[in-house]
Amino acid sequence: MENRPLEYDYTVAKMFMLTTIVLGIVGMSIGVFIAFELAFPGLNTIFGAGLAEYTNFSRLRPLHTDAVAFGFTLSGIFATWYYVGQRVLKVSMAESKFLMFIGKLQFWLYVIGVAAVVVSLFMGITTSKEYAEFEWPIDIAIVVVWVLWGVSIFGLIGIRREKSLYISIWYYIATFLGVAMLYLFNNMEIPTMLATSAAGETGIGAWYHSISMYAGTNDALVQWWYGHNAVAFVFTVPIIAMIYYFLPKESGQAIYSYKLSLLAFWGLMFVYLWAGGHHLLYSTVPDWMQTMGSVFSVILILPSWGSAINMLLTMKGEWQQVAASPLIKFMVLASTFYMFSTLEGPIQAIKSVNAIAHFTDWIVGHVHDGTLGWVGFMIIAALYHMAPRVFKRELYSKSLMAAQFWIQTLGIVLYFTSMWIAGITQGMMWRAHDEFGNLAYSFMDTVDVLHPYYALRGTGGLLYLIGFFMFAYNIYKTMSSRPVEESELQNASPMGA
Amino acid sequence: MFHWLEKHPFFFAVGVFVVIAFAGLIEIVPNFAQASRPVIGTKPISLLEQAGRDVYIKNSCNACHSQLIRPFKAETDRYGHYSLSGEYAYDRPFLWGSKRTGPDLHRVGNYRTTEWHENHMKDPKSVMPSSIMPGYPWMFTNSADIDTAYATQLTNAQFFGVPYNKPVPMKDGSTTVVKMADSVAQAHAMALEEAKKITAKMKDQDVKDAVAAGKIPEIVALIAYLNSLK
Numbered sequence: 001m002e003n004r005p006l007e008y009d010y011t012v013a014k015m016f017m018l019t020t021i022v023l024g025i026v027g028m029s030i031g032v033f034i035a036f037e038l039a040f041p042g043l044n045t046i047f048g049a050g051l052a053e054y055t056n057f058s059r060l061r062p063l064h065t066d067a068v069a070f071g072f073t074l075s076g077i078f079a080t081w082y083y084v085g086q087r088v089l090k091v092s093m094a095e096s097k098f099l100m101f102i103g104k105l106q107f108w109l110y111v112i113g114v115a116a117v118v119v120s121l122f123m124g125i126t127t128s129k130e131y132a133e134f135e136w137p138i139d140i141a142i143v144v145v146w147v148l149w150g151v152s153i154f155g156l157i158g159i160r161r162e163k164s165l166y167i168s169i170w171y172y173i174a175t176f177l178g179v180a181m182l183y184l185f186n187n188m189e190i191p192t193m194l195a196t197s198a199a200g201e202t203g204i205g206a207w208y209h210s211i212s213m214y215a216g217t218n219d220a221l222v223q224w225w226y227g228h229n230a231v232a233f234v235f236t237v238p239i240i241a242m243i244y245y246f247l248p249k250e251s252g253q254a255i256y257s258y259k260l261s262l263l264a265f266w267g268l269m270f271v272y273l274w275a276g277g278h279h280l281l282y283s284t285v286p287d288w289m290q291t292m293g294s295v296f297s298v299i300l301i302l303p304s305w306g307s308a309i310n311m312l313l314t315m316k317g318e319w320q321q322v323a324a325s326p327l328i329k330f331m332v333l334a335s336t337f338y339m340f341s342t343l344e345g346p347i348q349a350i351k352s353v354n355a356i357a358h359f360t361d362w363i364v365g366h367v368h369d370g371t372l373g374w375v376g377f378m379i380i381a382a383l384y385h386m387a388p389r390v391f392k393r394e395l396y397s398k399s400l401m402a403a404q405f406w407i408q409t410l411g412i413v414l415y416f417t418s419m420w421i422a423g424i425t426q427g428m429m430w431r432a433h434d435e436f437g438n439l440a441y442s443f444m445d446t447v448d449v450l451h452p453y454y455a456l457r458g459t460g461g462l463l464y465l466i467g468f469f470m471f472a473y474n475i476y477k478t479m480s481s482r483p484v485e486e487s488e489l490q491n492a493s494p495m496g497a
Numbered sequence: 498m499f500h501w502l503e504k505h506p507f508f509f510a511v512g513v514f515v516v517i518a519f520a521g522l523i524e525i526v527p528n529f530a531q532a533s534r535p536v537i538g539t540k541p542i543s544l545l546e547q548a549g550r551d552v553y554i555k556n557s558c559n560a561c562h563s564q565l566i567r568p569f570k571a572e573t574d575r576y577g578h579y580s581l582s583g584e585y586a587y588d589r590p591f592l593w594g595s596k597r598t599g600p601d602l603h604r605v606g607n608y609r610t611t612e613w614h615e616n617h618m619k620d621p622k623s624v625m626p627s628s629i630m631p632g633y634p635w636m637f638t639n640s641a642d643i644d645t646a647y648a649t650q651l652t653n654a655q656f657f658g659v660p661y662n663k664p665v666p667m668k669d670g671s672t673t674v675v676k677m678a679d680s681v682a683q684a685h686a687m688a689l690e691e692a693k694k695i696t697a698k699m700k701d702q703d704v705k706d707a708v709a710a711g712k713i714p715e716i717v718a719l720i721a722y723l724n725s726l727k
Binding site: 037038041044045049052053056057058059061062124125126127128129130154157163164165170173174177178181185190192193194195196198199201204205206209211212214215216217218219220221222223225227262266269270272273274276277279282283284285286289292293296355358359360361363364430431432433438439443444447448 | 499500503504506509510513514516517518519520521524525528529554555556557558559560561563565567568569570571572574575580581582584585586587588589590591592593594595596597598599600625627628629630631632633634635642644645646647648649651652653655656657680681
């Protein structure tokens with residue numbers, strides 16, 4: 001037993017790979033659709049006046065954000081965990097019937113949760129809190145899924161053969177703890193049926209309805225502490241976990257610096273949560289909190305760039321791989337977009353810049369160069385690396401992968417450039433006064449001027465979506481039509497022409 | 498120390514948790530002691546207004562409209578006095594929004610009328626020719642959920658001490674009492690009374706007929722809410 005190489009069991013990883021792709025297509029398609037709705041409002045009723053209630057921008061927007069954040073991204077995180085976890089801890093899921101059961105249970109509950117979210121958002125059942133729109137029954141389901149994932153993480157760690165925890169595991173643990181803390185506190189709510197039954201009347205109103213525990217400014221404070229750090233613990237920390245595993249594996253290069261990893265990890269953990277206040281600059285939150293949010297956002301550049309530089313320098317002396325392999329290209333550009341996005345964010349958190357940027361499309365642009373460039377590219381790269389090993393088949397097409405890379409990169413560039421121009425134009429027009437001290441523009445003037453940028457943004461999103469379909473096709477063909485690989489290569493993924 | 502932590506997952510997790518929880522303790526907790534004090538003139542929301550707020554949330558109006566006027570000359574010129582913390586003391590959840598695809602609405606009740614809202618929700622282009630907002634015609638036929646609004650009021654009063662049926666100070670030195678119903682039946686009657694005042698200024702005959710017949714379409718509740726934003 002001890003002398004045989006480990007056979008890892010990828011059953012659960014495969015299941016989550018599937019949801020990553022399916023929910024990616026769903027979330028991104030809705031995103032492209034609503035982007036074009038803003039440019040061409042006629043699209044709101046394209047499916048008929050009867051369905052307009054469900055196809056209006058306002059109803060679909062939360063569906064888009066939740067589908068990509070908690071559908072696509074979270075599936076990607078789970079898929080990579082069930083792959084990476086076994087490998088760096090040197091233990092197979094097949095060794096524990098219990099952990100295998102937990103993994104499958106987590107998957108199926110997750111799928112049920114996703115279905116409940118989709119239905120409830122279409123129905124307009126929402127608590128209105130961004131990225132936490134779900135009512136309490138779904139919140140409870142989400143907590144159960146999360147606890148199951150925690151059992152899986154710590155269970156696998158408990159039976160590990162590798163004594164020391166690899167960097168990726170640090171980040172997965174942090175993701176688990178961070179999201180658990182944020183989600184629980186932000187979703188504290190009282191179901192209205194508790195109050196009505198206490199008043200002696202049962203069954204008044206919707207049974208799933210609830211009211212936030214926090215009011216007004218406090219509610220905003222908790223919400224943006226959550227909202228900002230959902231970015232930290234869903235869009236940053238677990239994606240770093242991925243790149244710390246997949247980039248060295250794919251390139252055959254060791255991580256550039258262990259010390260830098262340490263500094264970046266603990267720095268990120270400590271600094272990130274302070275920065276949430278930057279969503280509330282010039283609001284009714286106390287001034288000292290706004291200043292803290294602003295200052296810590298700028299400090300946040302250090303640990304963020306620490307990770308990003310560590311990733312890029314991992315390729316030191318091996319840059320020819322970037323030219324040769326589209327898979328490496330995805331990861332290197334992901335790191336670059338991470339640097340870009342974590343510089344842009346702090347700039348927007350500076351008070352004077354925020355006065356122009358807040359409430360505008362520049363923020364939307366910032367979110368998307370992070371999510372499309374960093375999160376999207378890294379998850380795509382991770383699945384490309386996993387596919388030949390999980391399915392024991394050569395990747396279907398290298399040239400399709402390269403074409404996808406360039407189409408999607410062009411899409412991201414169109415997206416963020418158009419949103420930069422749109423956002424800054426909007427912000428400048430809102431504040432402009434004429435020589436008599438009157439407002440120079442009406443609100444409608446600013447809406448009119450944005451039309452071309454909205455059209456361009458939709459086009460950028462569409463290119464990214466087309467690339468994602470190419471990705472889905474490439475993975476599908478890999479699963480179904482390539483010859484079986486006899487042995488697994490140490491680093492670079494085997495690819496077809 | 499770090500090497501040791503990497504071999505002891507439990508202590509590693511504890512370490513991570515302490516480090517990430519630190520910021521929340523320092524930044525969030527102090528505000529809970531003071532931020533919920535209402536400013537003078539802030540009163541609890543009426544039943545029909547509450548039902549309208551639920552319609553606002555149901556359709557994610559907050560995805561495109563903010564309710565937070567920042568302290569800049571351009572904003573106070575455009576929307577009115579900048580927002581104060583105490584004005585939100587009874588707002589559960591808060592509806593500040595994060596993006597202005599459309600204008601701010603925090604004081605929209607000061608400069609838009611019932612009739613304007615009616616036209617705007619039915620066909621935005623009829624009042625704003627180049628608006629990119631879609632119409633919400635189903636609000637004219639869907640019924641507002643008065644039961645849930647009443648349950649919300651009950652919860653607010655019982656759990657959070659929102660002063661229904663109690664005098665609250667107004668800006669002119671007087672006091673106002675916002676009444677809450679004693680039963681669901683009474684709640685419906687109260688909401689209908691409020692609705693009749695709104696529909697008196699509306700044009701849509703179907704909506705008028707519905708209210709006359711004892712029903713309350715969503716649009717009536719929504720307009721009541723929007724009118725209350727001052």
